[in-house]
Amino acid sequence: MRTIAIIGNGISGVTAARNIRKKSSDRIVIISVETPHFFSRTALMYIYMGHMKYEHTKPYEDHFWKKNNLELIHDRVETVDFDNKKLLLKNTPELKYDSLVLATGSSPNKFGWPGQDLPGVQGLYSFQDLEKLEENTHGPLVAESKRTVETAVIVGGGLIGVELAEMLLTRHVKVIFLVREDRFWGNVLPKEEGELVARHMVEHHVDLRLNTEMDRIEADENGRACAVITKEGERIPCQLVGLTAGVSPNIKFLKESQLDTQRGIMVNEFLETNIPDVYAIGDCAQFHQAPAGRRPIEQVWYTGRMMGETVARTLTGNRTQYQPGHWFNSAKFFDIEYQTYGVVPARMNDHMADFYWEDPTGKKCIKIVFNKDTHEFIGINTFGIRMRHERFDAWLNQNSTVEHVIEHLKDANFDPEFYASQEEAIVQKFNSELGTSITPKRKSWKRIFGKIAL
Amino acid sequence: MKQLRALGLLLFLAAISIFSVSLFLPSFSLDEAKYKEALLTGNEQSDARYMAFSEGVLSATEGKCFSNAFAFSAAVREAFETKNNELKAAEKWDEVVWDKPHEFAASLALTASKGPINDHTGWFLFLTFGMGIIGGTIYVLANRAMQGTDGIKNDHIFHHAATNRGWIGWLVFAWLVAFYIVLYFFPDYVVGWSMITDPVSYFLKGSAGGRWFLYGLLYCSVMTVMAIRMFVKYRGNKYQILRTSSVLFFQICFAFLIPEIMVRFGYPGVDMKEIWPLDYDFFFDWNLSAKLRAGSLGIFLLVWGLILIVVGVPVMVYFFGKRWYCSWVCGCGGLAETLGDPYRQLSDKSVKAWKIERYLIHAVLVFAVFMTGLTLYTFFSGESEVFSMNTYDIQDTYKFMIGSVFAGVIGTGFYPAMGNRVWCRFGCPLAAYLGLVQRFKSRFRITTNGGQCISCGNCSTYCEMGIDVRWYAQRGQNIVRSSCVGCGICSAVCPRGVLKLENGPEEGRINDNPILIGHEGIQLSQDVTSNKA
Numbered sequence: 004m005r006t007i008a009i010i011g012n013g014i015s016g017v018t019a020a021r022n023i024r025k026k027s028s029d030r031i032v033i034i035s036v037e038t039p040h041f042f043s044r045t046a047l048m049y050i051y052m053g054h055m056k057y058e059h060t061k062p063y064e065d066h067f068w069k070k071n072n073l074e075l076i077h078d079r080v081e082t083v084d085f086d087n088k089k090l091l092l093k094n095t096p097e098l099k100y101d102s103l104v105l106a107t108g109s110s111p112n113k114f115g116w117p118g119q120d121l122p123g124v125q126g127l128y129s130f131q132d133l134e135k136l137e138e139n140t141h142g143p144l145v146a147e148s149k150r151t152v153e154t155a156v157i158v159g160g161g162l163i164g165v166e167l168a169e170m171l172l173t174r175h176v177k178v179i180f181l182v183r184e185d186r187f188w189g190n191v192l193p194k195e196e197g198e199l200v201a202r203h204m205v206e207h208h209v210d211l212r213l214n215t216e217m218d219r220i221e222a223d224e225n226g227r228a229c230a231v232i233t234k235e236g237e238r239i240p241c242q243l244v245g246l247t248a249g250v251s252p253n254i255k256f257l258k259e260s261q262l263d264t265q266r267g268i269m270v271n272e273f274l275e276t277n278i279p280d281v282y283a284i285g286d287c288a289q290f291h292q293a294p295a296g297r298r299p300i301e302q303v304w305y306t307g308r309m310m311g312e313t314v315a316r317t318l319t320g321n322r323t324q325y326q327p328g329h330w331f332n333s334a335k336f337f338d339i340e341y342q343t344y345g346v347v348p349a350r351m352n353d354h355m356a357d358f359y360w361e362d363p364t365g366k367k368c369i370k371i372v373f374n375k376d377t378h379e380f381i382g383i384n385t386f387g388i389r390m391r392h393e394r395f396d397a398w399l400n401q402n403s404t405v406e407h408v409i410e411h412l413k414d415a416n417f418d419p420e421f422y423a424s425q426e427e428a429i430v431q432k433f434n435s436e437l438g439t440s441i442t443p444k445r446k447s448w449k450r451i452f453g454k455i456a457l
Numbered sequence: 458m459k460q461l462r463a464l465g466l467l468l469f470l471a472a473i474s475i476f477s478v479s480l481f482l483p484s485f486s487l488d489e490a491k492y493k494e495a496l497l498t499g500n501e502q503s504d505a506r507y508m509a510f511s512e513g514v515l516s517a518t519e520g521k522c523f524s525n526a527f528a529f530s531a532a533v534r535e536a537f538e539t540k541n542n543e544l545k546a547a548e549k550w551d552e553v554v555w556d557k558p559h560e561f562a563a564s565l566a567l568t569a570s571k572g573p574i575n576d577h578t579g580w581f582l583f584l585t586f587g588m589g590i591i592g593g594t595i596y597v598l599a600n601r602a603m604q605g606t607d608g609i610k611n612d613h614i615f616h617h618a619a620t621n622r623g624w625i626g627w628l629v630f631a632w633l634v635a636f637y638i639v640l641y642f643f644p645d646y647v648v649g650w651s652m653i654t655d656p657v658s659y660f661l662k663g664s665a666g667g668r669w670f671l672y673g674l675l676y677c678s679v680m681t682v683m684a685i686r687m688f689v690k691y692r693g694n695k696y697q698i699l700r701t702s703s704v705l706f707f708q709i710c711f712a713f714l715i716p717e718i719m720v721r722f723g724y725p726g727v728d729m730k731e732i733w734p735l736d737y738d739f740f741f742d743w744n745l746s747a748k749l750r751a752g753s754l755g756i757f758l759l760v761w762g763l764i765l766i767v768v769g770v771p772v773m774v775y776f777f778g779k780r781w782y783c784s785w786v787c788g789c790g791g792l793a794e795t796l797g798d799p800y801r802q803l804s805d806k807s808v809k810a811w812k813i814e815r816y817l818i819h820a821v822l823v824f825a826v827f828m829t830g831l832t833l834y835t836f837f838s839g840e841s842e843v844f845s846m847n848t849y850d851i852q853d854t855y856k857f858m859i860g861s862v863f864a865g866v867i868g869t870g871f872y873p874a875m876g877n878r879v880w881c882r883f884g885c886p887l888a889a890y891l892g893l894v895q896r897f898k899s900r901f902r903i904t905t906n907g908g909q910c911i912s913c914g915n916c917s918t919y920c921e922m923g924i925d926v927r928w929y930a931q932r933g934q935n936i937v938r939s940s941c942v943g944c945g946i947c948s949a950v951c952p953r954g955v956l957k958l959e960n961g962p963e964e965g966r967i968n969d970n971p972i973l974i975g976h977e978g979i980q981l982s983q984d985v986t987s988n989k990a
């Protein structure tokens with residue numbers, strides 16, 4: 004019986020463990036310093052806002068691990084002795100392994116700003132960060148006189164930043180949001196979508212400052228952060244600074260070893276590192292050669308899960324290449340849901356054309372990207388309208404044309420029943436812009452579930 | 458706005474307090490004239506039987522003024538039981554009055570009562586129901602105005618003492634449990650309440666209403682205010698708005714107004730949307746006889762009820778899932794979806810709870826079917842004993858255990874402790890029947906949107922039926938569960954647009970070995986694995 008050690012009990016490590024267990028009876032040990040059990044990092048904000056408790060964010064009940072014979076160790080791995088194949092832990096005896104899966108996740112970026120480590124300055128990634136945030140802010144539902152944080156400055160315009168803003172607003176904290184680029188999430192969202200989100204944030208009383216970069220953080224006489232100074236020299240007094248300018252692989256404890264690392268742990272397409280029997284998956288993995296059309300490090304939930312599935316196959320005797328399908332992702336900006344399927348770059352490439360539709364309220368929109376010459380469908384962003392993953396996956400697989408997608412858009416709608424339909428308006432705009440005369444086809448169960456081509 | 462909201466809350470709390478206190482306001486005095494007025498119906502036999510009790514009861518009460526219902530009821534019950542025991546000892550079985558002591562006392566209490574409610578009924582109606590409705594509505598609407606943008610706000614639900622089993626929650630729990638116990642088992646204590654609603658009852662059906670009219674009116678009022686809250690809370694969600702309007706409509710018209718008006722015209726007051734076995738006395742002999750006596754309307758009602766059971770349920774569930782009833786029509790469901798909505802997150806999601814649920818709800822279904830079988834046997838054969846079991850005893854046991862304690866005291870009283878669907882989930886035999894059809898022969902499912910689930914847990918947390926929705930969603934599997942009432946909240950609160958309630962083809966509805974789309978490497982060579990982990 005082999006011992007398979009997995010460092011990290013996030014989505015990647017746990018998916019790997021579950022999938023190995025399905026096929027093998029090896030000893031599986033999952034180690035994490037963060038929480039005793041797997042919880043959903045994506046739900047951190049909901050704990051803070053009181054939508055859920057920590058308990059609710061655990062995808063599996065506590066008895067699940069024992070029942071499936073998955074050993075859990077709640078401790079920190081201090082070093083990995085790759086030569087002797089053992090892990091040295093902080094409070095637990097050393098652990099010998101036959102195979103090792105590194106799924107250590109990320110930690111928030113800090114770019115060497117003066118004052119970045121002051122009390123009152125923090126990122127939002129781990130459960131400990133959430134606890135720190137509770138300490139750094141006043142409790143929920145406290146009387147106005149007991150509020151300790153009046154203003155917070157959030158630095159870095161990405162998904163976690165918006166989530167942090169939403170969280171703080173539920174505690175009546177005034178949020179000033181500094182974004183270096185000229186639009187929100189500018190490296191991912193095209194202009195119109197960035198503006199839509201920005202409008203919505205302002206509607207929620209976020210003080211959004213585009214083209215504004217932080218220079219340093221000032222401390223008060225107690226050594227706590229008390230103001231942010233921008234590159235232009237503006238001083239913004241605040242009691243909390245949130246650093247949400249992206250994340251990087253959490254691999255500090257591995258840096259001194261013979262493991263090949265750059266930003267992340269270097270892996271080939273089989274998720275193998277330079278050391279035999281050692282694999283890396285999830286946020287901490289970096290591909291020598293990224294899969295076609297993908298980035299070398301992808302820090303999202305879904306890719307972590309897929310890498311976990313893949314490595315589990317390899318470890319159970321079926322060496323498998325990591326082959327993610329078409330890109331997809333989703334998020335929520337306050338009240339507006341966002342989904343994306345396929346590729347929609349922030350700036351169109353030469354061979355791309357795009358079609359944009361926004362509804363009169365300015366809270367729903369879609370952007371469709373297609374090949375300028377062949378009209379092949381390339382990707383879609385959708386805000387405020389839910390769409391069917393399976394449909395778009397099929398269209399992408401079938402190299403459908405944009406006209407086909409537009410004509411059958413009703414098949415892809417995933418909004419709850421009785422919602423007003425947007426398709427007529429979308430098709431109308433499409434026709435007038437591209438000179439087509441498409442009439443939208445009625446939704447067909449046959450096409451949706453029948454798995455027939457077209 | 459803040460002040461307005463506080464005012465609303467204040468008015469509401471005042472109304473609740475006045476309502477609670479009014480239980481203690483009437484005083485009671487009885488004399489022979491009132492005794493006769495209360496008990497004699499013109500039926501010679503029964504009148505004579507009751508008159509035999511007058512001496513004892515009157516000597517215990519006449520000339521005295523009881524300051525509350527408890528003392529009055531105690532005196533009446535003692536005299537009543539003494540006389541009954543004498544008769545039983547003498548084996549004069551024909552002369553025994555079989556009323557329950559509290560019911561006997563209740564029949565006298567209304568005529569014997571006096572005090573501020575009798576003198577100012579209108580005022581009391583306004584100060585309790587009127588002010589409660591106004592206050593509640595102000596509170597809800599002010600809340601809306603303070604919330605700003607559209608979108609479901611579940612902020613602080615687990616921080617607040619009312620919605621997280623804090624002291625407010627337990628206070629409401631105690632109040633509700635006490636309310637149901639008094640309402641169901643101590644009709645003589647609640648005359649203070651039923652007097653308040655009598656004017657409405659006279660207006661609707663021309664006679665005094667009693668406790669069930671009081672309950673009906675209260676039910677409708679509470680549902681109305683809390684439905685307004687639903688409209689506000691889920692304002693961006695058409696599904697929620699329509700289904701809330703629907704349950705409210707069925708409650709007010711079908712459960713309340715139509716039956717009361719039918720009584721006014723001398724017909725049996727029937728709630729035509731009630732379906733056996735939730736409507737457990739549908740086949741009881743007095744019920745069947747009453748319908749058979751009521752001529753063609755009675756026959757229609759009987760046939761209508763049978764059609765609902767045999768054709769209505771399976772056909773409707775096949776096309777729409779059990780939601781057509783549980784969260785669009787049913788009265789219990791209606792209360793759960795309005796008054797109970799603030800408590801939905803308190804349901805237990807554990808596998809253990811699911812297990813208990815399956816045993817319990819199917820046991821109740823078996824019990825209901827068994828009792829109905831006996832009842833029908835007795836009805837047609839005239840034998841009340843079957844295998845040394847007495848049909849009427851079994852009916853009484855069911856009525857007490859299931860009909861009152863489970864459905865009422867626990868079913869609603871436990872909202873703030875165990876969530877808003879305790880009865881629907883663990884006890885309702887109709888839900889069990891609808892659920893069996895939904896599980897095995899229906900087009901309804903909750904579709905999981907490919908690989909988009911991030912396992913956040915909002916769906917499971919807010920599922921009132923305690924379904925661990927996430928368990929399915931994160932595996933890319935559709936949710937097909939017998940208990941799902943199709944409230945649509947899981948879909949509404951999912952931040953990633955993963956869930957959609959829909960009625961589609963049966964084929965592919967249940968995908969036991971799902972693959973998460975978006976992963977070529979796994980899709981290309983899918984292999985069947987055990988579902989263990």
Ligand SMILES: Cc1cc2nc3c(=O)[nH]c(=O)nc-3n(C[C@H](O)[C@H](O)[C@H](O)COP(=O)(O)OP(=O)(O)OC[C@H]3O[C@@H](n4cnc5c(N)ncnc54)[C@H](O)[C@@H]3O)c2cc1C
Pocket residue numbers: 010011012013014015016034035036037038044045046047048078079080081106107108109127128129163166253256284285286287302303304305307333334911
């Ligand atoms: C607030 C927030 C919201 C997000 N929302 C989304 C979203 O909506 N959609 C999406 O796709 N992605 C989202 N993400 C990103 C997503 O959560 C991550 O990509 C994913 O959780 C990474 O999973 P992982 O298993 O690779 O690593 P992690 O979940 O980070 O797990 C790594 C674990 O390893 C432990 N560990 C590391 N080193 C050691 C050591 N030396 N010893 C012991 N234990 C160690 C860590 O403590 C941690 O528990 C979000 C992230 C955050 C922070």
Ligand code: SF4
Pocket residue numbers: 903919920921922923924926936940941942943944945946947948958
């Ligand atoms: S699964 Fe969803 S629709 Fe069904 S009862 Fe639970 S929350 Fe309601």
Ligand code: SF4
Pocket residue numbers: 909910911912913914915916917926927930931950951952953954955956
């Ligand atoms: S709410 Fe949505 S994203 Fe969250 S666990 Fe449920 S289905 Fe998944």
